[in-house]
Amino acid sequence: MKRLIFILAGLFFIRLAFAQVPGIRLTDESVVKDTSGKVLTLAERKEIMARGRYVLRVEKPGSPNSTIIIRELSEADSERRMAANTYKPQASGFFVTGRKPSSFSARDLQGNKYKLKDLEGKVVVLNFWFINCGPCRKEIPELNKIVEEYKDSSNIVFLAIALDEQDEVKSFAEKMPFNYQLIANGRYITQNYGINIYPTHAVLDKEGKVLFHTSGFGPTTGMWLRKTIEEAVR
Known part of the structure; x- marks a missing residue:
């Protein structure tokens, strides 16, 4: 299909x-x-x-x-x-376009600390997922391609917030590389945003405002992530 x-x-x-x-x-x-x-x-x-x-x-x-x-x-x-x-994916019910989401603070698997409000000045691409989510796993190769396309840009940050424990995410990433910066134990972040559909994506501009957000993985999700990132980095 x-x-x-x-x-x-x-x-x-x-x-x-x-x-x-x-x-x-x-x-x-x-x-x-x-x-x-x-x-x-x-x-x-x-x-x-x-x-x-x-x-x-x-x-x-x-x-x-x-x-x-x-x-x-x-x-x-x-x-x-x-x-x-082509059609724009339906907006998620968890963010508001044009508004700044509440900040969060977390560390990735390498111990690097990220505070969302401190990332203003950069384009931030967020992905919310969990290991046993079929659509989440299915979209990883496409998301890795997007990261590869922007690997030379220091003004774009890709963060994938997982619900799973750190050891579980590390083990998963060894078998299926996911090239976003991976944050484990992220349930407190998703609860703060009210997210209950996975995967969910959000792209924030350099002012920290939401440009694009959607839930689920469809045939145009990757295209719209790219399109929004391109608009945000101009």
């Missing part, structure tokens, strides 16, 4: 890519260049289009038989464009 959702989302995105250039007429005889100016063979063009991550534009709008420029998108660019044109 998930595979079908992504296929449909991909087809929807391809349709949107064409919609960005209304009136374009692309045939096998059309002259198509990449962004470096290289004229692509029909086979090269079809190979790019088959991957489904591209946008087209006319080099000289209004000119008949104008060259068409094709730009291939990275996977991250593709996801951001899809996020801009």
